[in-house]
Every structure is written in C-alpha cells, then in structure tokens.
Amino acid sequence: MAGGIKKFVVGAFDDEAVLFPAVKNVRKAGYKIHDVYTPFPVHGLDYAMGLRQTSLHTVGFIYAALGTITALGFMSWVFVKDWPMDIGGKPFFALPAWIPITFELTVLFSAVGMVLTFATYALSPL
Numbered sequence: 001m002a003g004g005i006k007k008f009v010v011g012a013f014d015d016e017a018v019l020f021p022a023v024k025n026v027r028k029a030g031y032k033i034h035d036v037y038t039p040f041p042v043h044g045l046d047y048a049m050g051l052r053q054t055s056l057h058t059v060g061f062i063y064a065a066l067g068t069i070t071a072l073g074f075m076s077w078v079f080v081k082d083w084p085m086d087i088g089g090k091p092f093f094a095l096p097a098w099i100p101i102t103f104e105l106t107v108l109f110s111a112v113g114m115v116l117t118f119a120t121y122a123l124s125p126l
Helices: 014-027 045-049 056-082 097-122
Strands: none
Touching: 014 045, 056 097
C-alpha cells in the first residue's frame, strides 16, 4: 500500500451457489475478505471467508454459571447458616422456592457480563 492508496474488490451475485466459489477463489488469490453482505443468512459463508469461530458462547456460559453459583451460594448462606427461620414447616434449604431468583441472577450476570465483554472488545485497539 504505497501512498495510502486502498484497493478493493467488489462483487454482486444473484445466487449463493455462485457466491461460494467466488469467495474461495478470491481467498486463493490472496485477498483478505473483510465482509460479505447478504439479504439472508448463508450457512457456511463464515467458514468460506476464513473467519475464526467465536468463543462468545463459552464466555456467556461462564457468566451464567457464575450467576447461578452466586445466587445459590448466597441464598443457602443466608437461609441455612446466617438467618435460618422456620416458616410454615418449610425446610431451610428450600431449593424450589429459590428457582426464580436463581434464574433472574443467571440472566442478569450473563447479560451484564456479555455487555462488558462487548464493550471491552469494541473499545480495545486492534
């Protein structure tokens, strides 16, 4: 790239059966494909473009598991160890009663964690 001149290759295709060989041939020619716009999802196009698989699903699962562990750990500590109360004969470790709070904390940790992960990657220099 001499003098800041950028070179682009642009193509338009009517059928995905033509798009796949074109993407593979452009990659074989040594060009890096930055993006492909389609009006509908084309399965396998990310693999043909040479994009690496994301690990966002793993990070989301870790955040959700952290939320579940936090909810169950805190509630079991409060209701079993710190402040046990016998209400209507209910056992101290009443797991069915804790399911809504556990679910909400799981979703909260996962959502906030994914937003922070996105913000971290979006604001970091490449």
